[in-house]
Amino acid sequence: MAEYKNPEDLIGEAGLIKQLSKALLERALEGEMTHHLGYKKNQIRPEGIDNSRNGTTKKKLKTRDGQLDIEAPRDREATFEPQIVKKHQRRFEGFDAKIISMYARGMTVREIQGHLLEIYGTEVSPDLISTVTDGVMEEVKAWQNRPLERVYPIVYLDAIRIKVRQNAQIINKAVYMAIGVNLNGHKEVLGLWIAEQEGAKFWMSVITELKNRGVEDILIACVDGLKGFPEALEAVFPDTEVQLCIVHMIRNSLKFVSWKDRKAVALDLKPIYTAINEQQANEALKHFSQTWDSKYSTISAMWQRHWQGIIPFLKYPEYIRKAIYTTNAIESLYSSLRKVTKHRGSFPTDDAVTKILYLTLRNIAKKWTMPIRPWNQAINQFIIHFPGRIVLE
Numbered sequence: 001m002a003e004y005k006n007p008e009d010l011i012g013e014a015g016l017i018k019q020l021s022k023a024l025l026e027r028a029l030e031g032e033m034t035h036h037l038g039y040k041k042n043q044i045r046p047e048g049i050d051n052s053r054n055g056t057t058k059k060k061l062k063t064r065d066g067q068l069d070i071e072a073p074r075d076r077e078a079t080f081e082p083q084i085v086k087k088h089q090r091r092f093e094g095f096d097a098k099i100i101s102m103y104a105r106g107m108t109v110r111e112i113q114g115h116l117l118e119i120y121g122t123e124v125s126p127d128l129i130s131t132v133t134d135g136v137m138e139e140v141k142a143w144q145n146r147p148l149e150r151v152y153p154i155v156y157l158d159a160i161r162i163k164v165r166q167n168a169q170i171i172n173k174a175v176y177m178a179i180g181v182n183l184n185g186h187k188e189v190l191g192l193w194i195a196e197q198e199g200a201k202f203w204m205s206v207i208t209e210l211k212n213r214g215v216e217d218i219l220i221a222c223v224d225g226l227k228g229f230p231e232a233l234e235a236v237f238p239d240t241e242v243q244l245c246i247v248h249m250i251r252n253s254l255k256f257v258s259w260k261d262r263k264a265v266a267l268d269l270k271p272i273y274t275a276i277n278e279q280q281a282n283e284a285l286k287h288f289s290q291t292w293d294s295k296y297s298t299i300s301a302m303w304q305r306h307w308q309g310i311i312p313f314l315k316y317p318e319y320i321r322k323a324i325y326t327t328n329a330i331e332s333l334y335s336s337l338r339k340v341t342k343h344r345g346s347f348p349t350d351d352a353v354t355k356i357l358y359l360t361l362r363n364i365a366k367k368w369t370m371p372i373r374p375w376n377q378a379i380n381q382f383i384i385h386f387p388g389r390i391v392l393e
Helices: 016-037 095-104 109-120 126-134 136-144 200-212 229-236 246-254 259-273 278-305 307-315 318-324 328-341 350-365 375-385
Strands: 053-063 066-075 151-166 169-181 187-195 217-223 241-244
Touching: 016 066, 095 109, 095 126, 095 350, 109 126, 126 136, 126 350, 136 350, 151 187, 151 328, 151 350, 151 375, 169 200, 169 350, 187 200, 187 350, 200 229, 217 229, 229 241, 241 246, 241 307, 246 259, 246 278, 246 307, 259 278, 278 307, 307 318, 318 375, 328 350
Parallel strands: 151 217, 217 241
Antiparallel strands: 053 066, 151 169, 169 187
């Protein structure tokens, strides 16, 4: 410390922190060797002990702060099994977590490789990074098969599109996710599934899987007009109410609108989904049709076509509606997922997609500490509207 002049003297490649880390590890290893042999270094070997020290082995250890060159002691009988840095260990605690953290934030294997070299002076191979991240797959399998709660008042089902290489071609695949709201009002991702095409058969397998994992009832399922979903849902959960996601309806409507008209169209759509009841919503849709059909006739036609899936939530009070149609938190979830995938041209396998999405979801879930608002009022309304289907402990 007496020679300290700038931060590099402390935290640089040859700084005090690394010197201390090296000295501490080597001293700990020497202490383990002493315990193993039964006598200290430079001490006369006691009678009855044949084993002895046999120099050291140079070892390059990758740590969260970069590469550390240490010398690990050896014994002549090769029976020494160090604990703090095990035999053949090349990565120290925290190093794998750092790689996984960068991967979860959307960095590619090459970007992680370059970042570790630039910031920590540590060279790692793409194979090592893949090996570290592949270790997550066991955790993914356990998560995907974990038991679920008996009742979910609300389940959102949606998908994002991701390019994946398959049979020497790059194709668009859909990653479907089920986000449940439990009886305490907390959100959780129930699972994710990758498919090339959706349909009743695909959705039947998803819904059956949820049931096999312990789900006995879903009160309301919010979907984006998913093909084959209502039929599959009715076969497994016949009493579940299907509600089209209003946010998606608005978004799909604005796809047909020029930028200069978007604000006005959005304002005229609002009276439809904020109406007091179905009759008022019908009148609002007629007014919208009269105003905009001359320019954008496809919008009112789309709302009329999906009307039976739109109107169920109109029977609930305002605070229930906010809980039913996709909340800002759910939209934020998909925004975060797109952020980590959009910079990649494509993914090599389905497992690569699953890894990064799972790690991203794991990070997001840490922030889901509060229930949907206002959940206390919402759950009481659900008890009234769905008698006998909710039992609060």
